[in-house]
Amino acid sequence: MQVFNTFFKVLKKKKTALVIYTVIFLVISFVLASGSETRDQFKESKLKIMVIDEDASAASKALTDLIGKKHTIKEKTSDDDELTEKLYWTTIDYALVIKSGYESNLVSGSTDDLFGEYHVRENYSTAYMTTVLGQYVKTARAYLAAGKPLDEALSATADTLSKDTETIYYEKSDGSSEDYSNEFSTYFQYMPYILLAVLMSVLGAVLTIMNRKDIRFRTDCSCTKPRSATLQIFGAAVVMVLGIWLLYMVAGIFLYGGIYRGIAWLAVLNSLVFTIVAASISLFIAGLGLEENVFTAITIIVSLGMCFLCGIFVPLSVLGEGVKTAGRFLPGYWYVVANDMLKGAEPFDAGKYAGCIGIQLGFAAAFVMLSLVVKKSRKRETTA
Amino acid sequence: MADTVVKIENLVKRYKDLIALDHLSLEIKEGEVFGLLGPNGSGKTTTINCLLSLLAFDKGSIEIFGKEMTPTSYDIKREIGIIMQNVAVFEELTVYDNIDYFCGLYITDKAERKKCVEEAIKFVGLEDFTKFYPKKLSGGLLRRLNIACGIAHKPKLIILDEPTVAVDPQSRNKILEGIQELNRNGATVIYTSHYMEEVEQICTRIAIMDKGHKVAEGTKEELKKMIKNTETISVEIAEPSEEITKEISELPHVYKTEYAEDRLTVWCSGGKHNLIRVLGVLQKHDLHIGRVYSELPTLNDVFLEITGKALRDKED
Numbered sequence: 246m247q248v249f250n251t252f253f254k255v256l257k258k259k260k261t262a263l264v265i266y267t268v269i270f271l272v273i274s275f276v277l278a279s280g281s282e283t284r285d286q287f288k289e290s291k292l293k294i295m296v297i298d299e300d301a302s303a304a305s306k307a308l309t310d311l312i313g314k315k316h317t318i319k320e321k322t323s324d325d326d327e328l329t330e331k332l333y334w335t336t337i338d339y340a341l342v343i344k345s346g347y348e349s350n351l352v353s354g355s356t357d358d359l360f361g362e363y364h365v366r367e368n369y370s371t372a373y374m375t376t377v378l379g380q381y382v383k384t385a386r387a388y389l390a391a392g393k394p395l396d397e398a399l400s401a402t403a404d405t406l407s408k409d410t411e412t413i414y415y416e417k418s419d420g421s422s423e424d425y426s427n428e429f430s431t432y433f434q435y436m437p438y439i440l441l442a443v444l445m446s447v448l449g450a451v452l453t454i455m456n457r458k459d460i461r462f463r464t465d466c467s468c469t470k471p472r473s474a475t476l477q478i479f480g481a482a483v484v485m486v487l488g489i490w491l492l493y494m495v496a497g498i499f500l501y502g503g504i505y506r507g508i509a510w511l512a513v514l515n516s517l518v519f520t521i522v523a524a525s526i527s528l529f530i531a532g533l534g535l536e537e538n539v540f541t542a543i544t545i546i547v548s549l550g551m552c553f554l555c556g557i558f559v560p561l562s563v564l565g566e567g568v569k570t571a572g573r574f575l576p577g578y579w580y581v582v583a584n585d586m587l588k589g590a591e592p593f594d595a596g597k598y599a600g601c602i603g604i605q606l607g608f609a610a611a612f613v614m615l616s617l618v619v620k621k622s623r624k625r626e627t628t629a
Numbered sequence: 630m631a632d633t634v635v636k637i638e639n640l641v642k643r644y645k646d647l648i649a650l651d652h653l654s655l656e657i658k659e660g661e662v663f664g665l666l667g668p669n670g671s672g673k674t675t676t677i678n679c680l681l682s683l684l685a686f687d688k689g690s691i692e693i694f695g696k697e698m699t700p701t702s703y704d705i706k707r708e709i710g711i712i713m714q715n716v717a718v719f720e721e722l723t724v725y726d727n728i729d730y731f732c733g734l735y736i737t738d739k740a741e742r743k744k745c746v747e748e749a750i751k752f753v754g755l756e757d758f759t760k761f762y763p764k765k766l767s768g769g770l771l772r773r774l775n776i777a778c779g780i781a782h783k784p785k786l787i788i789l790d791e792p793t794v795a796v797d798p799q800s801r802n803k804i805l806e807g808i809q810e811l812n813r814n815g816a817t818v819i820y821t822s823h824y825m826e827e828v829e830q831i832c833t834r835i836a837i838m839d840k841g842h843k844v845a846e847g848t849k850e851e852l853k854k855m856i857k858n859t860e861t862i863s864v865e866i867a868e869p870s871e872e873i874t875k876e877i878s879e880l881p882h883v884y885k886t887e888y889a890e891d892r893l894t895v896w897c898s899g900g901k902h903n904l905i906r907v908l909g910v911l912q913k914h915d916l917h918i919g920r921v922y923s924e925l926p927t928l929n930d931v932f933l934e935i936t937g938k939a940l941r942d943k944e945d
Binding site for chain 1: 681683701704709713722731733779
């Protein structure tokens with residue numbers, strides 16, 4: 246077990262990176278968890294909307310009332326400069342103009358030009374309001390088309406949209422989400438970065454040292470079988486990788502004060518699979534036998550690059566299609582897709598989850614195969 | 630008669646079109662310090678790599694301790710210690726842990742290993758540095774650590790591949806003394822180098838290699854007898870006349886003269902009192918004589934005469 250024991254002696258000298266990354270990760274996770282929005286806070290987080298009602302009809306008032314139930318209606322202003330200033334300084338998030346002729350156009354079905362809007366930049370508020378208004382108009386038109394009089398149609402629309410909201414709220418409060426709370430999902434959201442950074446800089450560094458050409462030469466000259474030396478290194482790497490993963494799992498429990506339950510175990514499994522992926526990437530890069538500074542640069546590029554492309558630092562929902570397409574060719578993307586399902590960002594589908602796990606394992610297998618190819622070609626170079 | 634420790638017969642190793650070893654045959658007896666001398670690229674390291682079964686060869690056979698050497702000859706490998714030109718140690722381990730690691734590749738019993746490691750530390754004189762990391766060691770101490778890592782398991786055959794490259798003279802002498810002590814303690818040593826002085830100093834038998842061939846083999850005395858030159862006389866004088874040069878050239882045993890850089894060099898083959906005769910001619914013509922040197926042939930002269938080129942590379 247000489248090689249196995251020495252692996253950990255070398256690891257001991259490389260632990261600084263592990264400690265630094267882990268401490269920073271845990272501190273950031275704690276801060277994010279403390280400041281993360283819960284569903285209750287989300288309810289209280291209303292948009293500040295100014296409604297400029299140019300139609301002043303029953304229909305426009307009904308819409309204004311409905312908006313007022315969910316958001317804060319701000320006093321309107323007719324001065325364009327003042328409006329721009331309020332939007333700029335976010336005194337209001339969004340200004341809605343209900344155009345003259347709104348009611349008649351709604352009844353007649355000419356819904357193309359019912360509203361105007363003021364906003365400083367494209368953001369969640371504008372996207373949200375566009376969706377809500379579109380939904381409102383579609384629903385109202387459906388009731389009108391069904392033959393309901395205007396007042397009844399508007400009332401029914403308000404009821405329907407309120408029920409929809411309740412339904413959504415109900416869906417978000419099911420057992421699965423309770424088991425995988427917002428805190429947990431935040432912790433697991435950023436885990437790929439820490440796993441990549443730690444495993445590449447620690448495991449990768451130790452493997453590079455253990456397989457250094459001159460060290461390996463001495464080992465190969467000895468009466469220790471090369472296969473035994475390789476197996477001892479592999480065994481030590483497995484112990485180390487599992488140890489680091491367990492450390493983060495236990496830290497998760499301590500940080501958030503509870504043991505994982507139900508669907509949270511699927512997040513734990515997802516993280517274990519990604520740990521295997523990160524280890525295989527480390528194995529591959531360590532096998533290239535790069536200089537230390539090049540190795541460090543690659544570690545940073547791979548870990549940060551994957552995190553930005555795969556929706557780890559920025560949610561997938563706001564990433565452009567091009568970025569998402571590129572992300573699909575990286576294992577981190579599939580980790581995030583699985584995690585998003587678990588935290589309820591999209592409906593949970595067991596088959597899709599299994600697919601994400603399978604794809605990640607496929608990436609791990611591919612990197613291991615690549616490592617073997619690199620090892621073989623380097624051996625050929627050495628003996629040539 | 631001593632047993633044969635290493636027997637290499639008709640070894641051929643090709644790298645595509647390049648023949649690195651061309652029907653090389655060597656026989657190394659127990660207790661010898663066998664020198665493999667040759668310039669860079671002559672095939673010394675390739676020979677060692679083939680010997681250790683780290684490199685497959687195209688033709689020939691290698692026997693160590695009377696058994697065929699193969700990549701799986703672990704019983705033979707147990708008895709071999711290897712010390713390479715590069716210091717192959719872990720920067721992350723202390724001096725003690727480094728020696729313990731490499732010794733542990735041969736000896737699994739902890740108590741036995743501890744004893745071996747301590748003896749190796751004492752042998753190379755690193756007792757005061759056991760807890761030091763390699764980065765804190767000087768070049769000479771690092772070389773000693775490198776040697777300790779290779780000999781801690783008490784091998785019967787020690788292979789040293791240019792262990793003194795880029796080592797200061799003081800450390801070099803210590804290393805050479807250490808090798809001789811290992812030999813006195815019973816180890817057979819194979820020593821590769823392109824430093825002829827080292828090989829002359831410690832090797833009991835020498836094979837000179839060039840372009841994958843063994844060009845000569847024997848003791849240093851035997852090798853020197855193979856060449857014409859027996860003495861080289863150099864005298865610092867102002868340029869002598871053609872008449873004087875001719876007179877010296879015609880002295881008995883003188884076979885070549887040359888004047889360059891204020892120095893007259895006279896090559897002699899055999900005979901005695903060559904120096905007195907040369908100086909006699911110079912004094913007769915009242916020439917002012919500066920420093921005078923009389924040198925016996927070196928292995929470089931042997932190499933030069935056999936291959937037509939100098940043994941040592943310019944950068945050395």
